[in-house]
Amino acid sequence: MDRRRFFTAAAATTAAASLPLLAAEPAFADSTDAQDKRLTRLMLDALGRELDDPATAAVVEPHIQDVGFNWHPPVVAVADIDYIVAYSFGNRAPAGGGDPAKVLYEPGPVNEALADTIAAVRKQKTVPVFAQWEIARFLSSKYNMTQVISIEPVIAKDGTITYLSTDGVAAQVVAQRGTGGTAGVIGFRDHVKRCVQTTRDRGMTAFAPAGIDMPGTYDPESGQPWTRRRDLYLLHDMYAQMAVLRAKEIAKAYPNG
Template sequence: MQRRHFAAAVAAATAGLATAGTATAAAHHPGSVPGGDGALLRTMLAALSDELDDRHTARALVPHLADIGFDWHPETAPLEKLDFIVAYDFGNRAPAGGGDPSKVLYEPGPVNEELAGTVARVRAKRDVPVYAQWEIARFLDSKYGMDRVVSIEPVIAPDGTITYLSTDGVAAQVVEARKQLPGGIGTAGVIGFRDHVKRCVLTTRDRGMTAYAPRGFAMPGTYDPESGQPWTRRRDLYLVTDMMAQWTMLQKKLITAAYPNG
């Protein structure tokens, strides 16, 4: 099905949806919405209106439900539009030598090796700097000998305790590094796991960067059943985790928009 702007699909399917709902959905990205010409959205609106006995609230919620629950594709851009690459990790493996995992780094794992391969394929077509979470950066160095790679490392306290960065924590580090450059931040090309990359793009944007996934490049999508992070071992578990994170992001935005002065 030809991709269309998500807000246009919402408008066609549910004319008169609440302004806050359509504005937030439109701000995310274009995406494919299942159900032909808005059939899914019409069904969702009717069902939720009946369930809540409140059509007004249903109109506000449907765009968010469709966006977070049914659209897993980020907005993309051609390579020539990208000024740098940001690569976010996915999962890991328990420390090979054992030890206290709070003070011994986890192993990068096979999924991050695949993500490094995706970075290498993009970099072969567009020679720009790379900011990669350390699990990916290790492979970019050891396997690909890639130059101009900034590794985003975990935070290690004086007592050796390791704090691993969240997706947002990585984005915060990248934007601070880019702010120091004479030409400004520029446009990010975001690499991430297939089910994570949409949120990676949104998180990168929330940190003040223009960001897209590189057009024409498939992202890795095979889960590692031995990952050290249980929520990244199976797709059904991860999608719930990612939706929860997207809802949290949206909640903060909607509250701020509704009550900017607190």
Template sequence: MQRRDFAAAVTAALATPAVLGAPATAADRSGDGLARHMRAALAPELDDRAAARALVPHLHDVGFDWHPETAPLRKLDFLVAYGFGNRPPAGGGDPSKVRPEPGPVNEELADAVARVRRHRDVPVYAQWEIARFLESKHHMRNVTSIEPVIAPDGTITYLSTDGVAAQVAELRAKLPGGIGTAGVVGFRDHVKRCVQTTRDRGMAAYAPRGFEMPGTYDVESGQPWTRRRDLYLVHDMASQWAVLREKLVKQAYPNG
């Protein structure tokens, strides 16, 4: 089977029950059916059944599962809100030394945090783009803004998703009661990776159950990969693969 036939083979296999008039099975609905079809298509392509079995769970997780694990609000001890995109500085200037505008998506993320906080009054750690709206629009207290790193010459280094998680982990580790469990707020296509990244930094983390995350892209975002969904999904998958690669290499060869 040639590479160009892989997606077609999977699609055709998944479509078979509908074509025949048979309802999808529980396994198909749960994703087990998709994984089975993926193994069937990939094994001959690689000419290696063992490699296909090893790869398919990762392909399924990164490419076909975009929903984070959730938990009820009563189990969450604090909230972490991750920013998404921004707008270029309103007054122009050197973007390496002038902060961008938070933008409408981060305002929507702040609104999502406010909705959660109405039901569970816990501390909030928010990337600065979101924290600005929590303070100015929602007048929210008990908010810790996760700020970018500013060098002595004024150069701004913006934190990655992992950078934000690292800052929060460091702050929570100093508390006498321990880190606790994080409720993660993030953009719809970003929130799964936000949860994973928060966990990778040693915190128990879940998305708040029953709360919808913002999902409208800003075509004027200063970060091109956050302007369109098709572009962002590739970006997010690339980030997931990079983290997974490091984990698998360390797992296979812990001593280098």
């Protein structure tokens, strides 16, 4: 059987097998909670049958649902944050050309939008900002904002530039400020959940600020190919979430190696 026919048949089998489950569901109001419960039941059923192992499916399913179906971070009121941690998203190739290994990329329009988001938060509460350099450049040039600490890339003696990962930025914030207080995390819409998780993994108490819309328009000219299109970025982010989850679960299962 070719792959197309295989997946068509599998989908039909799954749908048919799910009908008794759906028929047995109580008459929930069409709420998010009800939809999530229904999704959980369907995923457990499908995965349990596919693995022929309901017990393992029950362990794995919550991780798949969280990584693949939950894109909203926990939030806290702006009034309750003590500082901002802002993570960049994408960039643009160096405007003047040159070796990109030794010439800084341009911040790009998405990071300008992230700077605008920080400015909106600061209108509600003036708190220190720890911003990845691509965002910090706009906070300085566009807003002349005070109390901004720029998290810079690492530049070697030979001029080679090492850009920081999301975790690398969080580590720098801890090194410069410590972990006290509550961080309000600013990040691109599809990145911000992982930004909050990464900030917490570095020991900080972290939330996205409630009521603040994060930028969500992709830049097709970004110097990072995975940040040019939403479908590609979601795969990238799920891969990154799974990598962190994998390391945590292995360490939990075998703390002594």
